[in-house]
Amino acid sequence: MATVEIDALQKHYGRFHALKDIAFTVEDGEFVVLVGPSGCGKSTLLRTIAGLEEVSDGAIRIGGNDVTDLEPRDRDIAMVFQSYALYPHMSVRDNMAFSLNLRKTPQQDIDARVAEAARILGIEPLLERKPRALSGGQRQRVAMGRAIVRHPQVFLFDEPLSNLDAKLRVQMRAEIRALHQRLGATSIYVTHDQVEAMTMADRIVVLEAGRIVQAGSPLELYERPVNRFVAEFIGSPSINLVPATVDGRNLRLPAGAITLPANVSGGSVIAGVRPEDLRPAADGPIAGTVRLVEHLGAETYVLFGDEDRDLSLCWRVGGTPAVEAGDPIRLTTDPSRIHLFHPETGARL
Amino acid sequence: MNLPSETRTGLPAAGPGSAARTRSRAGRRRRRAGDRWFRWALLLPALVVLLVLTVWPVANLVRMAVSTIEFGREGAEFTFTPLRNLSRLAGDELFLTNLWTTALFVVVSVAIEMALGFLLALMVAGVPRAKGLVRTMMILPVLVPPVAIGSMWKLMYNYDFGILNQALGLIGLGPIGWLSEPSLALWSVVLVDVWHWTPFVFLILFAGVEGLPREVIEAARVDGATTAQIVRKIIVPLMAPAIAVAFIFRSILAFKVFDQIYLLTSGGPGTSTEVVSLRLYHVFFGQNELGYGALLSLVIIAAIVAFLVTTRGLVGRFAR
Numbered sequence: 001m002a003t004v005e006i007d008a009l010q011k012h013y014g015r016f017h018a019l020k021d022i023a024f025t026v027e028d029g030e031f032v033v034l035v036g037p038s039g040c041g042k043s044t045l046l047r048t049i050a051g052l053e054e055v056s057d058g059a060i061r062i063g064g065n066d067v068t069d070l071e072p073r074d075r076d077i078a079m080v081f082q083s084y085a086l087y088p089h090m091s092v093r094d095n096m097a098f099s100l101n102l103r104k105t106p107q108q109d110i111d112a113r114v115a116e117a118a119r120i121l122g123i124e125p126l127l128e129r130k131p132r133a134l135s136g137g138q139r140q141r142v143a144m145g146r147a148i149v150r151h152p153q154v155f156l157f158d159e160p161l162s163n164l165d166a167k168l169r170v171q172m173r174a175e176i177r178a179l180h181q182r183l184g185a186t187s188i189y190v191t192h193d194q195v196e197a198m199t200m201a202d203r204i205v206v207l208e209a210g211r212i213v214q215a216g217s218p219l220e221l222y223e224r225p226v227n228r229f230v231a232e233f234i235g236s237p238s239i240n241l242v243p244a245t246v247d248g249r250n251l252r253l254p255a256g257a258i259t260l261p262a263n264v265s266g267g268s269v270i271a272g273v274r275p276e277d278l279r280p281a282a283d284g285p286i287a288g289t290v291r292l293v294e295h296l297g298a299e300t301y302v303l304f305g306d307e308d309r310d311l312s313l314c315w316r317v318g319g320t321p322a323v324e325a326g327d328p329i330r331l332t333t334d335p336s337r338i339h340l341f342h343p344e345t346g347a348r349l
Numbered sequence: 350m351n352l353p354s355e356t357r358t359g360l361p362a363a364g365p366g367s368a369a370r371t372r373s374r375a376g377r378r379r380r381r382a383g384d385r386w387f388r389w390a391l392l393l394p395a396l397v398v399l400l401v402l403t404v405w406p407v408a409n410l411v412r413m414a415v416s417t418i419e420f421g422r423e424g425a426e427f428t429f430t431p432l433r434n435l436s437r438l439a440g441d442e443l444f445l446t447n448l449w450t451t452a453l454f455v456v457v458s459v460a461i462e463m464a465l466g467f468l469l470a471l472m473v474a475g476v477p478r479a480k481g482l483v484r485t486m487m488i489l490p491v492l493v494p495p496v497a498i499g500s501m502w503k504l505m506y507n508y509d510f511g512i513l514n515q516a517l518g519l520i521g522l523g524p525i526g527w528l529s530e531p532s533l534a535l536w537s538v539v540l541v542d543v544w545h546w547t548p549f550v551f552l553i554l555f556a557g558v559e560g561l562p563r564e565v566i567e568a569a570r571v572d573g574a575t576t577a578q579i580v581r582k583i584i585v586p587l588m589a590p591a592i593a594v595a596f597i598f599r600s601i602l603a604f605k606v607f608d609q610i611y612l613l614t615s616g617g618p619g620t621s622t623e624v625v626s627l628r629l630y631h632v633f634f635g636q637n638e639l640g641y642g643a644l645l646s647l648v649i650i651a652a653i654v655a656f657l658v659t660t661r662g663l664v665g666r667f668a669r
Contacts, residue, residue: 051571052567052570073570073573078571079567079571081564085567085568
């Protein structure tokens with residue numbers, strides 16, 4: 001396994017600047033997730049690391065070696081694609097053995113490695129089948145197996161779970177994570193699903209419009225988002241954002257005021273409160289009328305709003321609260337759980 | 350264990366329900382019979398077209414092949430003489446030569462067209478811009494009428510003032526009798542066929558290349574395959590259906606080649622470019638031997654089928 005260093009990477013498609021000065025390091029054995037909305041450049045970044053896209057400027061080093069201008073086959077990486085990209089005319093066994101055959105690995109070694117990967121992934125009975133005879137989850141496992149047999153320095157995953165149904169996605173998420181812990185492989189994983197990012201990553205790199213916005217552990221991103229974009233992107237349901245004014249420690253919200261733990265320079269701000277940080281209070285500074293109650297069993301999402309101020313907010317509460325659509329609602333939060341953002345730049349205050 | 354019928358069906362075994370069931374079974378049978386007739390009625394137009402346009406002409410060809418046909422005042426008179434045409438075929442060494450010439454023509458021209466068409470398809474698929482324009486320009490030769498192609502190439506091949514001999518003259522070579530040298534004439538005709546039909550192969554294979562899943566090829570690159578290995582182990586097998594279609598079309602058309610050779614050499618010099626279609630033309634229209642011509646036609650059909658059956662296996666093995 002190896003470190004991956006991305007240094008001042010730029011990628012242009014004609015006039016379009018797809019990747020802007022990307023720089024980060026993936027430590028040996030680390031599982032890093034690149035996350036961001038569609039079109040933010042995360043897949044392009046992964047493809048440049050794989051060598052499937054040329055970079056316009058900057059450098060990529062794997063295990064200390066500059067691989068920027070090397071072909072994918074010379075980078076010692078393995079990649080799992082969104083569509084699995086299995087060779088449709090080959091059996092599962094041949095799919096997994098393909099790269100080893102190309103490297104003229106002795107047949108005994110090939111058989112042993114394929115058998116080992118098949119055992120780890122539980123696909124031994126499928127080895128003689130063609131990909132068309134497999135379900136989505138089985139194809140996913142074969143794609144993983146094809147990567148495992150290589151014993152590469154780095155694993156790259158390009159939204160490998162996005163074609164699976166919700167239940168299988170949760171299962172495969174855990175399996176990929178378990179596999180990573182077992183192999184200790186340096187892994188870079190692309191997804192637009194922040195739940196996947198939060199549950200799988202050692203470290204998350206958030207991208208927006210081709211630029212890294214924040215990199216850190218999942219909890220770091222959740223607890224201290226550097227700006228409004230990250231705050232909105234991380235966390236489900238999304239953070240509530242309320243226009244407010246601040247004067248010293250006094251934060252004036254639409255329906256009342258709350259005392260902040262520390263002084264903040266005065267003026268208009270955007271106050272962010274996560275739905276799970278709200279709690280009912282008779283004199284709470286956040287108020288509205290319940291619009292919809294979504295019962296999920298173990299918890300409930302109460303969607304409420306204030307039409308006068310065009311606010312649409314969410315309260316996430318355990319169990320089943322005694323509220324229904326049309327009820328007035330009044331909530332508060334722990335002042336230390338409030339995130340303040342600049343109303344124009346969106347930067348954290 | 351046998352269960353009472355009531356338990357198995359949920360209905361009592363006899364009584365008014367039983368009569369109703371019998372009635373509904375009869376109704377179902379009537380509906381099924383009606384459906385069957387309706388299906389055949391829908392198929393009828395297609396069957397009529399097949400009989401009139403395919404079965405009847407082939408049957409007529411077989412009838413002609415076992416007959417001696419003479420034209421009298423009341424039209425064609427068929428005399429059943431199956432052995433006459435067969436014994437003539439057995440001693441017809443020229444037809445064997447024609448078959449050999451045709452086989453050479455088909456194998457060489459189709460092999461070159463397939464290889465060139467495939468390479469061009471790969472190259473054009475990799476063109477970053479104006480791919481549509483390049484593709485359109487590539488297929489222009491297919492659009493040229495055969496008469497124009499024959500005339501154009503005959504001029505280019507002309508011994509005295511053809512552009513090919515003029516070009517050779519510039520470097521101190523030639524002139525060459527492109528169409529008059531018996532050892533060269535067939536290959537000159539093959540060249541024209543390649544020029545004419547490679548775009549057709551290109552067009553079919555280009556559609557195949559464009560439909561290849563990009564991620565599969567990228568996966569092969571990441572797995573360590575070189576470009577040649579990707580072509581050999583991934584692209585060719587994935588394109589096997591398109592390759593088979595192009596190959597079958599071209600082989601059948603090449604077997605039946607007539608116009609180009611008729612216009613360029615008329616089968617000469619001697620019989621060096623006389624393919625089976627030209628021989629058929631001579632037998633049918635030069636010698637008025639309709640019965641023997643029909644027999645030769647059947648032999649050609651059989652030869653095409655044998656060729657396709659043999660080569661289908663080879664193409665399949667190559668694509669694996």
